Amino acid sequence: xxxxxxxxxxxxxxxxxxxxxxxxxxxxxxFVVFVGPSGCGKSTLLRMIAGLEDITSGEISIKDxxxxxxxxxxxxxxxxxxxxxxxxxxxxxQNVGFGLKINNTPPAELESRVNEAARILKMENLLDRKPSQxxxxxxxxxxxxxxxxxxxxxxxxxxxxxxLDAALRVNTRAEIAKLHNDLGATMIYVTHDQVEAMxxxxxxxxxxxxxxxxxxxxxxxYHKPNNLFVAGFxxxxxxxxxxxxxxxxxxxxxxxxxxxxxxxxxxxxxGNVKAGDKLTLGIRPENMRADTKGDLKISxxxxxxxxxxxxxxxxxxxxxxxxxxxxxxxETLVKLGQDMALSFKANDCHLFDxxxxxxxxxxxxxxxxx
Amino acid sequence: xxxxGSKKLQNSESxxxxxxFPATAIIGLFIIVPFLLGFYFAFTNQRFISPNxxxxxxxxxxxxxxxxxxxTLEPERDAAxxxxxxxxxxxxxxxxxxxLTRNNSExxxxxxxxxWFSWHSGDNIKVVVARDVVFMKAIVNTFLFVLITAPLQGxxxxxxxxxxxxxxxxxxxxxxxxFMPVVVSIVVVSLLWRFIYSGDNGLLNAILGFFTFGxxxxxxxxxxxxxxxxxxxxxxxxxxxxxHMVIWLSGLxxxxxxxxxxxDIEGATGWQKFRFxxxxxxxxxxxxxxVVITMQAFTLFSQIAVMTQGGPVDATQTIVFxxxxxxxxxxxxxxxxxxxxxxxxxxxxxxxxxxxxTREKLT
Numbered sequence: 001x002x003x004x005x006x007x008x009x010x011x012x013x014x015x016x017x018x019x020x021x022x023x024x025x026x027x028x029x030x031f032v033v034f035v036g037p038s039g040c041g042k043s044t045l046l047r048m049i050a051g052l053e054d055i056t057s058g059e060i061s062i063k064d065x066x067x068x069x070x071x072x073x074x075x076x077x078x079x080x081x082x083x084x085x086x087x088x089x090x091x092x093x094q095n096v097g098f099g100l101k102i103n104n105t106p107p108a109e110l111e112s113r114v115n116e117a118a119r120i121l122k123m124e125n126l127l128d129r130k131p132s133q134x135x136x137x138x139x140x141x142x143x144x145x146x147x148x149x150x151x152x153x154x155x156x157x158x159x160x161x162x163x164l165d166a167a168l169r170v171n172t173r174a175e176i177a178k179l180h181n182d183l184g185a186t187m188i189y190v191t192h193d194q195v196e197a198m199x200x201x202x203x204x205x206x207x208x209x210x211x212x213x214x215x216x217x218x219x220x221x222y223h224k225p226n227n228l229f230v231a232g233f234x235x236x237x238x239x240x241x242x243x244x245x246x247x248x249x250x251x252x253x254x255x256x257x258x259x260x261x262x263x264x265x266x267x268x269x270x271g272n273v274k275a276g277d278k279l280t281l282g283i284r285p286e287n288m289r290a291d292t293k294g295d296l297k298i299s300x301x302x303x304x305x306x307x308x309x310x311x312x313x314x315x316x317x318x319x320x321x322x323x324x325x326x327x328x329x330x331e332t333l334v335k336l337g338q339d340m341a342l343s344f345k346a347n348d349c350h351l352f353d354x355x356x357x358x359x360x361x362x363x364x365x366x367x368x369x370x
Numbered sequence: 371x372x373x374x375g376s377k378k379l380q381n382s383e384s385x386x387x388x389x390x391f392p393a394t395a396i397i398g399l400f401i402i403v404p405f406l407l408g409f410y411f412a413f414t415n416q417r418f419i420s421p422n423x424x425x426x427x428x429x430x431x432x433x434x435x436x437x438x439x440x441x442t443l444e445p446e447r448d449a450a451x452x453x454x455x456x457x458x459x460x461x462x463x464x465x466x467x468x469x470l471t472r473n474n475s476e477x478x479x480x481x482x483x484x485x486w487f488s489w490h491s492g493d494n495i496k497v498v499v500a501r502d503v504v505f506m507k508a509i510v511n512t513f514l515f516v517l518i519t520a521p522l523q524g525x526x527x528x529x530x531x532x533x534x535x536x537x538x539x540x541x542x543x544x545x546x547x548x549f550m551p552v553v554v555s556i557v558v559v560s561l562l563w564r565f566i567y568s569g570d571n572g573l574l575n576a577i578l579g580f581f582t583f584g585x586x587x588x589x590x591x592x593x594x595x596x597x598x599x600x601x602x603x604x605x606x607x608x609x610x611x612x613x614h615m616v617i618w619l620s621g622l623x624x625x626x627x628x629x630x631x632x633x634d635i636e637g638a639t640g641w642q643k644f645r646f647x648x649x650x651x652x653x654x655x656x657x658x659x660x661v662v663i664t665m666q667a668f669t670l671f672s673q674i675a676v677m678t679q680g681g682p683v684d685a686t687q688t689i690v691f692x693x694x695x696x697x698x699x700x701x702x703x704x705x706x707x708x709x710x711x712x713x714x715x716x717x718x719x720x721x722x723x724x725x726x727x728t729r730e731k732l733t
Contacts, residue, residue: 050635051634051635052631052634052635071634071637072634072635072637073634073635073636073637074637077635078635079631079632079635081628081631081632083626083628085626085628085629085631085632086632087629087632087646087647087650088650088651089650089651089653090646098633098636098646099635099636099637102636102637102638102639102642102646103636103637146632146636150636
């Protein structure tokens with residue numbers, strides 16, 4: 001079973017501390033996505049698993065074997081790079097078979113394994129071309145082929161779709177998902193694109209400044225973010241945050257108020273929240289509606305209106321100067337500069353304490369636990 | 371008004387020509403005109419200063435330089451028995467080369483030729499004769515110089531570049547050290563190395579003597595026909611290796627790091643990474659370095675002029691040195707020009723061959 005374990009892993013470049021203690025369990029066959037803003041250390045962490053970067057302290061094991069001091073080729077991994085890293089003077093066939101060739105694989109076996117990889121990726125017709133004669137998507141496919149042919153226990157992907165155009169990215173994303181299904185291998189995938197993370201992952205690891213902020217399934221992260229960072233990072237457009245004050249708290253929820261809201265009960269666990277605490281209310285733009293039927297109402301002057309057809313993205317500012325956004329029905333009549341009220345359900349709200357940690361929601365959609 | 375003024379200047383053709391004139395004139399006067407004149411003079415009897423008018427002489431300058439022939443010397447035989455005459459020591463007697471190449475109306479082509487080299491072929495001796503033996507030696511020496519310098523200098527420069535291309539503290543100091551000889555004039559370098567190579571108390575002899583505990587017998591490196599050319603080759607390689615190192619270095623830095631990482635993941639050894647990543651990535655750089663070294667090597671002159679003047683016994687004669695000797699020392703501009711034309715043809719031929727051999731092969 002090719003599980004991957006990280007135990008208190010640290011990495012420093014000179015005096016700069018990049019990875020600040022990572023503990024993570026990845027089960028066999030899992031598709032794990034490392035996601036986070038640039039500079040959060042996600043690529044460094046992947047390269048440490050690959051063996052391209054030393055580990056300053058801690059322990060990484062693959063298949064229950066500590067690999068800290070093993071060279072990349074002995075770790076049972078294969079890696080796909082953002083820049084493809086194809087050898088420009090070799091044909092596709094030579095690129096895919098490179099690792100087998102330098103490890104003295106018999107020619108007949110090499111040939112059949114390369115052909116098998118080409119068949120899986122439907123690129124038999126490209127085998128005799130040079131990388132310069134291929135499109136970006138084809139190059140990425142060759143890079144994946146070079147990984148497949150090694151029969152690795154663990155696939156590592158370092159932002160593999162970043163250099164592709166939008167349409168191709170969607171296709172290749174689907175192909176990678178299919179590949180994971182077919183091969184059943186463990187895959188670790190780094191991206192800064194949360195759509196890739198949401199669509200591909202069994203488990204998302206959100207990193208910020210060298211630390212894990214939350215690990216969970218995509219829907220868990222979406223519906224139950226542990227903190228303000230994850231809440232703001234997962235979901236697009238970004239979640240709205242508004243300063244509120246706790247009026248009282250009980251087992252059925254916390255009652256909040258602000259300059260823009262009347263008092264309202266939010267169904268969250270009582271936790272440590274006391275009356276008078278400064279809290280942050282989080283509400284996703286897609287939970288906003290263009291009427292006043294919701295539990296909480298907020299009105300403001302429209303500062304940005306983007307008609308996307310099936311929905312309309314709006315950005316508005318309340319009288320007290322708070323900005324908020326909403327994704328509302330595409331047929332709603334709304335104009336720039338117009339005063340308008342939006343509303344949302346108390347059940348859809350998130351609350352965060354002064355330290356930015358989430359106050360546990362009492363009502364989460366069933367699908368999270370499905 | 372100012373805008374329309376400058377617009378006018380930009381559109382004016384005559385202004386453009388005026389601006390280009392100084393550079394065009396200098397390039398024309400010092401490069402294009404001499405180049406064309408060289409071709410013209412090569413077919414005349416032009417001298418540096420001469421009261422006689424210049425005449426067209428056809429290809430005679432080239433014949434004078436390049437004519438070769440092979441003579442077969444048969445041993446003298448007894449008229450009656452046809453047996454080879456032997457002297458007291460048992461050696462056969464042969465006619466002299468001079469007897470065949472001087473005032474010999476039967477073989478007018480060989481008139482004035484001198485022996486270049488010879489070998490035994492059965493009882494006979496084959497003698498290769500040349501009209502200008504010194505020029506022949508110059509050609510051979512120049513080719514030797516190119517054939518040894520190009521691979522050694524190129525290879526050494528690549529080795530240095532790969533050592534320098536590491537992220538180690540203080541690596542810039544080494545970069546500077548290796549590059550230093552390049553910025554020093556070759557004339558100064560040659561003068562300094564004359565002291566190093568000096569026969570009586572040169573640095574090289576002293577060092578070799580020190581490391582062999584005095585058993586090494588001092589050599590007059592530049593005064594010995596066996597060591598003079600190798601000594602100049604060694605110095606020339608040392609002097610320009612830094613320049614080519616920098617070119618290699620720029621080539622090395624264009625190879626993406628991710629290619630090495632991909633090779634690492636596949637388990638490539640150091641040699642395999644060089645063979646499959648570095649060397650293919652340096653293709654274009656290699657062509658450039660090879661062509662530049664070859665061209666520079668063919669024009670070997672300053673080192674010879676400063677260190678040996680072509681000696682000893684013509685062991686370090688080179689094509690360009692001969693061109694200068696003929697053109698200025700002997701004031702024979704025509705022969706000097708002919709030599710330049712020959713060099714031009716050699717260099718352009720070799721460059722074209724190199725370009726053909728290293729061309730991008732389409733698959």
